Amino acid sequence: MRETIFALSSGALPSGVAVVRLSGPGTCFALEALAGKLPEPRHATLRTLRDSRGGILDRSLVLFFPGPESFTGEDCGELHLHGGRAVVQAVLETLSGYPDFRLAEAGEFTRRAFLNGKFDLTEAEALSDLISAETEAQRRFALANAESRHRALYDGWRKTLIHARAMIEAELDFSDEEDVPGSVAERVWEEIAELRSSLERHAAGYRTAEIIREGFRVVILGAPNAGKSSLLNMLARRDIAIVTEEPGTTRDVLEAALDVGGVKVIMTDTAGIRENPGRVEALGIDRAIDRAREADLILLLEDCNAPVRVRLPEGIPHRRIGNKLDLAEKTLHPGHYDFLISAHTGEGIDRLLSEVRELAVQATSNAGETLPFRERHVQLILDAAKHVDTAATQTSLPLEVRAEELRLAGDALGRISGTIDVEDLLDTIFSQFCIGK
Ligand SMILES: Nc1nc2c(ncn2[C@@H]2O[C@H](COP(=O)(O)OP(=O)(O)OP(=O)(O)O)[C@@H](O)[C@H]2O)c(=O)[nH]1
Ligand SMILES: [K+]
Ligand SMILES: [Mg+2]
Numbered sequence: 483m484r485e486t487i488f489a490l491s492s493g494a495l496p497s498g499v500a501v502v503r504l505s506g507p508g509t510c511f512a513l514e515a516l517a518g519k520l521p522e523p524r525h526a527t528l529r530t531l532r533d534s535r536g537g538i539l540d541r542s543l544v545l546f547f548p549g550p551e552s553f554t555g556e557d558c559g560e561l562h563l564h565g566g567r568a569v570v571q572a573v574l575e576t577l578s579g580y581p582d583f584r585l586a587e588a589g590e591f592t593r594r595a596f597l598n599g600k601f602d603l604t605e606a607e608a609l610s611d612l613i614s615a616e617t618e619a620q621r622r623f624a625l626a627n628a629e630s631r632h633r634a635l636y637d638g639w640r641k642t643l644i645h646a647r648a649m650i651e652a653e654l655d656f657s658d659e660e661d662v663p664g665s666v667a668e669r670v671w672e673e674i675a676e677l678r679s680s681l682e683r684h685a686a687g688y689r690t691a692e693i694i695r696e697g698f699r700v701v702i703l704g705a706p707n708a709g710k711s712s713l714l715n716m717l718a719r720r721d722i723a724i725v726t727e728e729p730g731t732t733r734d735v736l737e738a739a740l741d742v743g744g745v746k747v748i749m750t751d752t753a754g755i756r757e758n759p760g761r762v763e764a765l766g767i768d769r770a771i772d773r774a775r776e777a778d779l780i781l782l783l784e785d786c787n788a789p790v791r792v793r794l795p796e797g798i799p800h801r802r803i804g805n806k807l808d809l810a811e812k813t814l815h816p817g818h819y820d821f822l823i824s825a826h827t828g829e830g831i832d833r834l835l836s837e838v839r840e841l842a843v844q845a846t847s848n849a850g851e852t853l854p855f856r857e858r859h860v861q862l863i864l865d866a867a868k869h870v871d872t873a874a875t876q877t878s879l880p881l882e883v884r885a886e887e888l889r890l891a892g893d894a895l896g897r898i899s900g901t902i903d904v905e906d907l908l909d910t911i912f913s914q915f916c917i918g919k
Pocket of ligand 2: 706707725726727728729730731732
């Protein structure tokens with residue numbers, strides 16, 4: 483890389499400290515020009531920074547990380563400035579004045595690290611997830627994914643594929659000789675069939691990654707006036723939904739992202755379900771049912787003093803909840819409900835939330851395994867599975883063609899970690915990073 487890149491790598495200004503990061507062949511030059519002389523590698527050194535005319539820019543900590551033992555693999559530097567807008571602006575301007583220096587694009591530091599073999603693509607993506615992690619579960623998942631476990635798994639599968647191809651080649655070479663039995667390849671095809679099921683099982687694990695990254699989807703369903711919107715507002719601690727005593731108040735789908743004990747939950751309020759609704763309300767009810775069909779959990783809410791039954795979509799886990807406990811007579815028969823709550827007083831809400839958290843954790847109990855965590859990964863895994871399937875099942879095809887299918891499967895797996903050419907993908911992947919990473 484001929485150009486040296488730089489960017490503000492810390493957050494919004496003003497801030498206590500602002501970190502400007504540099505990477506590239508001009509790093510030594512820049513640190514000397516700014517700070518007088520190069521600090522000792524990896525030692526934070528307090529220096530006065532000066533612009534090109536000798537004027538003082540700031541007094542700051544300066545760090546030098548010589549390549550290849552740096553984040554990007556190139557010479558890198560860090561300036562820990564006082565986090566004022568004008569300070570940072572002046573330093574960035576000075577840097578852009580140096581020859582072949584320019585502002586980094588989004589994700590460009592990480593991209594250089596990838597190109598210099600510091601980590602593979604899945605680790606780069608996991609780093610991006612770590613930076614956007616908002617919950618404990620997301621943080622832990624991203625950290626585990628940043629540890630090259632994907633590459634190990636995919637490299638193992640690629641080895642199986644390469645071995646299979648070698649065996650098939652051998653069989654092709656010897657096929658003229660009458661006395662060589664085809665039994666070697668028989669065993670290979672068994673291994674390939676196993677690989678196919680491993681690939682399919684692995685792809686299915688994506689659901690867990692989706693729940694962790696995007697949230698466990700909970701839909702509140704019930705008759706009008708059950709208190710669905712009141713419950714959403716109570717959980718979100720904000721007035722997201724309009725609440726009135728009029729049945730049919732909510733007509734659209736309303737969502738709130740919650741952090742429930744370290745787990746991301748998307749809580750959805752819906753239109754009350756009833757017979758003979760108005761025209762707009764009917765559209766809302768359709769949406770409610772559509773959402774409920776995609777839910778990980780349905781909270782079926784009823785006014786426990788005047789219960790109205792609502793039909794549930796099949797096959798989705800649900801919990802029955804009696805609301806308006808604060809108005810309930812002592813004679814109320816509690817066994818009918820899994821939970822009794824009051825969306826007004828908050829009674830019973832903690833127990834309900836623990837249950838939601840428990841179910842979300844159960845739904846992601848395989849989070850410790852190596853799972854695909856991007857749509858991109860799943861596409862390539864399914865692609866590989868398709869080629870493996872063709873090779874394994876289309877026995878009427880010539881062996882050469884079946885071997886070629888195995889090669890294509892291996893390439894698809896290689897593209898996940900970036901071992902196989904991915905030049906066309908890099909722009910899309912790294913542009914999702916933030917500037918300065
Ligand atoms: N006393 C009491 N009133 C409640 C409780 N929950 C909701 N309400 C009241 O019940 C009425 C309906 O509440 P909503 O939250 O709008 O009910 P909803 O299920 O969203 O109604 P729709 O959107 O029309 O389907 C409002 O007057 C609320 O103040 C509760 O726990 N206790
Ligand atoms: K209402
Ligand atoms: Mg409502």
